[in-house]
Structure formats: structure tokens, C-alpha cells
Amino acid sequence: MAAETVFTYAAPGLKFGPGASAELAHDLAALGCRRVLLVTDPGVLATGAPERIVDLLRAGGVDVEVYADVHVEPTDRSLQDAVEHARVLSRVDGVVAVGGGSSIDTAKAVNLMLCAPGELMDYVNAPIGNGQAPPTDLLPLVAVPTTTGTGAESTTVCVLDVLARKVKTGISHARLRPTLAVIDPELTMSQPAGVTASAGMDILCHALESYTARPYATFERKRADERVPYCGANPISDMWAERAMSLLAQSFRRAVTDGGDVGARTDMALAATFAGLGFGNAGVHVPHANAYPVAGQVREFRAEGYPGDGPLVPHGMSVAMTAPESFRFTYSANPDRHVRAAELLAPGVRCDDAVDLLPTALTELMRDIGLPSGLAELGFGADDVPALVEGSLAQPRLLSISPRPVEADDLATIFSRSMQNW
Structure with missing residues (x-):
């Protein structure tokens, strides 16, 4: 091959x-x-x-x-x-x-x-x-x-x-x-804090997932007419992802706590653009695959700040719920890249084991911006894990970009450990 x-x-x-x-x-x-x-x-x-x-x-x-x-x-x-x-x-x-x-x-x-x-x-x-x-x-x-x-x-x-x-x-x-x-950053100034938090986690996971995605050179060579937009991590997407993480590190918390901070809002808009330019070519993987059944199977939880009624887990929130455990799982595929991402996101973060650096940076951020502590807070329990795994496995296009092969048992472990992130 x-x-x-x-x-x-x-x-x-x-x-x-x-x-x-x-x-x-x-x-x-x-x-x-x-x-x-x-x-x-x-x-x-x-x-x-x-x-x-x-x-x-x-x-x-x-x-x-x-x-x-x-x-x-x-x-x-x-x-x-x-x-x-x-x-x-x-x-x-x-x-x-x-x-x-x-x-x-x-x-x-x-x-x-x-x-x-x-x-x-x-x-x-x-x-x-x-x-x-x-x-x-x-x-x-x-x-x-x-x-x-x-x-x-x-x-x-x-x-x-x-x-x-x-x-x-x-x-x-x-x-x-x-x-x-x-x-136009001026159009984002009325965005509620909860929406800013959830959507901002989508920015962050776009950047992290594209940055840690399976490298393009590890895929089987394709004919020109077979290539898809999501080609795996590559030098150009890496550049956008790194810059997006740096902007988030300096402005994400401020944008949530002070919605009128024009500088923070502008940084968030720029970070969203950069992350989109990155993952729009590299792709996303496990957290996004897991997010789809989380959003699709929610029964009663509804996030604040969104119009309408009925159950709703916003996309960014659903992605974030399993992100810490997903990156703990993918760490072994490229430890240096996971450590670098943690340093960009949370300069000075310290852990006894390097595998915990990025999950720790994520959970501290999620707690600071007011996100739910895990899937249990959204109404899920151990009995829901098989259906969540089935829903994630229905996203082969995303899972194929994971830097490590992902099996049903791996997903079950990630979902189970994500019931309570802190």
C-alpha cells in the first residue's frame, strides 16, 4: 500500500x-x-x-x-x-x-x-x-x-x-x-455568555482535533479524483490550529465573563476563523464523532441562552463533554503534539504525568467558563453508553481521522469516564 x-x-x-x-x-x-x-x-x-x-x-x-x-x-x-x-x-x-x-x-x-x-x-x-x-x-x-x-x-x-x-x-x-x-466581530457582541462558552469550545476542539489528527502521509495514496476535503493533519492546518489555540488562551475566559470586551470578541472571531481554516482541511476526529450521539440522544437537558424549547445540547458543548478523555486516549499516538497543545492552551500547566496535561488544561477551562461537569449532568448514565457508542461508530468518516484506531471498547471507556470530568 x-x-x-x-x-x-x-x-x-x-x-x-x-x-x-x-x-x-x-x-x-x-x-x-x-x-x-x-x-x-x-x-x-x-x-x-x-x-x-x-x-x-x-x-x-x-x-x-x-x-x-x-x-x-x-x-x-x-x-x-x-x-x-x-x-x-x-x-x-x-x-x-x-x-x-x-x-x-x-x-x-x-x-x-x-x-x-x-x-x-x-x-x-x-x-x-x-x-x-x-x-x-x-x-x-x-x-x-x-x-x-x-x-x-x-x-x-x-x-x-x-x-x-x-x-x-x-x-x-x-x-x-x-x-x-x-x-464582522461587531455582530458577535450580543452573544450570551453560555453561547460564547459552548461555541468557544467548538473552536478549541476544531483546533485540537485537527492538530492531533492522523497525519495526511499515513493514509493510503489516492487518485486525484478520490481525495476528500478532510485529508489529515498537514503543515498548513497545523499553523492555523496553533494560532487559534494561542488566541483562545488569551481571550476565551474574558469573552465569557465580559461580553462587552471588544478585544476578546475580536480574538474569538479570529480564532474561530483560523480553526475553521485548519479543520476544514485536516478534519476532526473522536470528540466530534462522540458529540453527534450526545446531541442526538439527549432526553431532557436544555442549555441556557438558546431560543426555542425541548431538549438541546449545543454542538460545542456536546463536543467538549468527551474531549478530555478523548485526548487522553489519543495521547500515545503523538505525545509531543499533545503536550505542545496543552502548553499553547494553558501556559505553565503542570501534571505528574504528561498524558494528563491536555485533559487537565481542558477541564480547568471548562469549569472556569461554566460548562456542565460531564455527561451525567446532561442526563446520561452507564446504561446509555452502548447507544452512545453505536452513534459514534456511525461516524466512520470522522473516526478514520483519529491518530489511533478506535474500537467500540475504546469509545465505551471514553464515554464512561466522561460521565464526570471533575
Whole structure:
């Protein structure tokens, strides 16, 4: 088996800085867009940001239709509702997403299904869906994040809950990547502390997982037409991940405790962008694979700060719950890299055994920013471990990027030890 010698890197166009969203009419005109669908959710709509953007676009000669019923943590049903809404419009030539990962991922699904034949599940990753590739290029998609965390503005992935299967999965293809990411830190200033904490852990796990991912050169060599966007850790993704961790180390706690700290908010927005540029090419592994069943199988817990009702474990929170134990498991694959990550995240961290450095840095941060102490606080117990393991094993695309082979027993141990992180 020949080893891979090539890694790939791709990213959206990027515009970053306070006030960047005020230039959207210019950006859309440059993409040839004169009639667009703006996708957002009720919570973001209530901030007034989408309305201001609509007014700016219309003043700049862009015709705008608004879909504001995005479901936080999208499901196959909510995505289909958005697609059906978009299909009844007269033709649009672009899509604009304003919001967090839920709005951006919903916009990706809408864009896909406006251009591609068949049903949504045709494109959902196997084995949950059919895993088909979009057969054609999509419309220009401009992503305007209002939270600092998901990195969805940089990635090729649309994440969703499949309700009948009680599992979270995704659609992944290079054509889903937004054409342009417009990151305006001013749009994140109203983000509640709990949302900042959860979304920030998503940033951190993006950076850590891409940094500790299986190196690209350890995969079997592929033909050019077989290569996927997630190619494993590589020199370019490493650079982005390291910079994201450094920014988080200096600003994450401040952003949670003082939401009005413009410098901390700007650092978090930049860290989210950098981490997205890294993991959008290297990929993520065990914590994200575990997060999908955690979010999909929750029964009663609902995080504060999110609109709507019913059970909800936000994505970043679900990723964080098993992160300390996941990195304890992956440590042996590359001890130096795990130690380096701990030093970047928590300079001066000390432990008797180096394997504990990164888990300790993570649990101390999670406790400081007010996250639940573990899966038990979300309502899970020992009897839930088999179903959680099954849900994680349904994410082979992610588990294949783990720096160590992951078996069911390994996942069971990680889930069991994550019931109480401190």
C-alpha cells in the first residue's frame, strides 16, 4: 500500500474586521448576485442584525427574500422545510447566511437542493444517507457568522440531526464550502455568555482535533479524483490550529465573563476563523464523532441562552463533554503534539504525568467558563453508553481521522469516564 504524498488545502474568500458586513452589497455584486435568499434564525433575527443587513443590501440594489425559521441544531425535517420554502421563490442567484452554524449549515443545504436533483438524504454521509456527491456547482453562498465557534463559514460540511435515527451526521463535499466568509466581530457582541462558552469550545476542539489528527502521509495514496476535503493533519492546518489555540488562551475566559470586551470578541472571531481554516482541511476526529450521539440522544437537558424549547445540547458543548478523555486516549499516538497543545492552551500547566496535561488544561477551562461537569449532568448514565457508542461508530468518516484506531471498547471507556470530568 503506497502512502499518500499529497495534501490539499482550500478556503473561502475571506473578509474580516469590524464593519465588514456593511460591504455585503458590494461583495454580492462582485459575485453577480442581484436576487438572494437570506437565511437566519429567530434568535439572530431578534438582534436586529439581519434587518440591518437587508436594508443595506436593498439600498445597494440587491433584491432580498428572508427565511428566518432556521432550527437551532438543524434536523433533516428543519432543513427540508427550509428547502421547500426556497423552492417556491422565483429564482435567486445567491444565498446569504446570517447567524451561527445552524443558519450557515441550513443555507448550505438550501443551496445544495436548489441546484441538485433528488432528496436531501441522497447527499447525507453514508451509512446514514447515500453519500452522493453534488453533480454540479452551486450558487454563490456568502456566510456572515454572528457567533464565534462553528467555523461553518470555512468548511465543506453541513451538520444535521436525523430524527428517526436519533443521530447527528452531515453532508460533506467541497462544493458546499461558502464562496465568501464575511466575519464582522461587531455582530458577535450580543452573544450570551453560555453561547460564547459552548461555541468557544467548538473552536478549541476544531483546533485540537485537527492538530492531533492522523497525519495526511499515513493514509493510503489516492487518485486525484478520490481525495476528500478532510485529508489529515498537514503543515498548513497545523499553523492555523496553533494560532487559534494561542488566541483562545488569551481571550476565551474574558469573552465569557465580559461580553462587552471588544478585544476578546475580536480574538474569538479570529480564532474561530483560523480553526475553521485548519479543520476544514485536516478534519476532526473522536470528540466530534462522540458529540453527534450526545446531541442526538439527549432526553431532557436544555442549555441556557438558546431560543426555542425541548431538549438541546449545543454542538460545542456536546463536543467538549468527551474531549478530555478523548485526548487522553489519543495521547500515545503523538505525545509531543499533545503536550505542545496543552502548553499553547494553558501556559505553565503542570501534571505528574504528561498524558494528563491536555485533559487537565481542558477541564480547568471548562469549569472556569461554566460548562456542565460531564455527561451525567446532561442526563446520561452507564446504561446509555452502548447507544452512545453505536452513534459514534456511525461516524466512520470522522473516526478514520483519529491518530489511533478506535474500537467500540475504546469509545465505551471514553464515554464512561466522561460521565464526570471533575
